[in-house]
Amino acid sequence: MEKQLNLLPINQWNLADTKKPIIISGPCSAETEEQVMTTARSLSKNGITVFRAGIWKPRTRPGSFEGVGSIGLPWLKRVKKETGMHIAIEVANAMHVKEALEAGIDILWIGARTSANPFAMQEIADALNGADVPVLVKNPVNPDADLWVGAIERINKAGITRIGAIHRGFSSYDRSIYRNVPHWQIPIELRSQLPQVPIFCDPSHIAGRRELLQSISQKAMDLDFDGLMIESHCNPDNAWSDAKQQITPESLDIMLESLIIRKMNPEGVSLNTLEDLRFRIDKLDNELLDIIQKRMTLATEIGHYKKQNNMTILQQSRWEDILGTNIKKGEKRELSSGFIMKMFKAIHQESINKQTRVMNEKHTLAKNKNEQIIKAVK
Structure with a gap:
């Protein structure tokens, strides 16, 4: 900001x-x-x-x-x-x-x-x-x-x-x-x-x-x-x-x-092509966000499954497999391993956050209920 x-x-x-x-x-x-x-x-x-x-x-x-x-x-x-x-x-x-x-x-x-x-x-x-x-x-x-x-x-x-x-x-x-x-x-x-x-x-x-x-x-x-x-x-x-x-x-x-010194908006250069490319990027960004939202919905469902079956949130071997596989896929698409690693680490952390909230839902509800009882007594 x-x-x-x-x-x-x-x-x-x-x-x-x-x-x-x-x-x-x-x-x-x-x-x-x-x-x-x-x-x-x-x-x-x-x-x-x-x-x-x-x-x-x-x-x-x-x-x-x-x-x-x-x-x-x-x-x-x-x-x-x-x-x-x-x-x-x-x-x-x-x-x-x-x-x-x-x-x-x-x-x-x-x-x-x-x-x-x-x-x-x-x-x-x-x-x-x-x-x-x-x-x-x-x-x-x-x-x-x-x-x-x-x-x-x-x-x-x-x-x-x-x-x-x-x-x-x-x-x-x-x-x-x-x-x-x-x-x-x-x-x-x-x-x-x-x-x-x-x-x-x-x-x-x-x-x-x-x-x-x-x-x-x-x-x-x-x-x-x-x-x-x-x-x-x-x-x-x-x-x-x-x-x-x-x-x-x-x-x-x-x-x-x-050194080549570039300008943000050089005189005499049409911005039509640039604006068209930016429009296409914005469209892809929206699609990317939709896909990530769908992925997080699935991560939340997995969280419920893990909770029902008393499983840990972190499945280390699964995470290492996801990371290694996608680094290789990214390299084939000319995306650096560093970028893929950062992106999937961020996605993985958000998935953990959502599954953690699922795991703690009962505790949160119980806590809220206790607070309501305490307020009523006061």
Whole structure:
């Protein structure tokens, strides 16, 4: 459901360039003043107008490089002075916010670990109260659209009207080609709830390796994201953190040139064919819902049969057979196993819910009767 926030559109953010896609780039970490300046000059030369660099780095384990800290702020001020670029850094607590604002940093972003913690988000929101600075909120580490929305709402309630979201993927125990699984449906859900919030994609943290950056960036553009945050380093192979996912400014320029930027409604293009295809999809969706309704009616009948014969709701071997058989059928129809698995797991869960209600009908009736007796006695 769409939520209304008091926000300024991105074309009123006072950025040098608001043409899609807006590119934010720079090293994962500010390592030395020379490294920062060399990278910034190359990016600026290639037309990048927003420079990012981490100076406080939240790391999974102690002993890893956790950023240079506050000594990096003057380096970023020098970047702004010499190149005219806007400067963006990550903040994870109230102290970071205070120091960043005092240093005149143009854009703040909040990382995935922080956005997952409502207490940390409230602390940052309180520190931002009265400030006038754009704030970008990365998705929480776990795939939870409501948690992401809540983090954004806290920042907005602090009076910040220039807010964006950054999709950087989600942690997962499952093996994957990605460092963080994209779960594209989550940013799509965010856009449904907060259509006025611009969305950036962080392909560097989704990919974890530079070979995937172009394909992920293109996917973000195809989904009409507003911009990209891509890590770029003057010497990425020797970077102090996340070396495998960073590229040189020159490689970034080549990659951006290869992106196809699409439009939602291109001028001069007739929408008649598109509307006809959408009409046919809507018709199939209705038929699909009718079929699912019939399936759930049968699941309810099965629930009654199981109840009469004192059988468990979950029949594990039957469920595994359904899943395995339909994955094979789906593959023959060019449907991915992941999609089939998600769809049938959802159908199976709804069937369990309906059969559970059948199993508990007597208990529910008895409970309601007892409540009526208690009320009558009172």
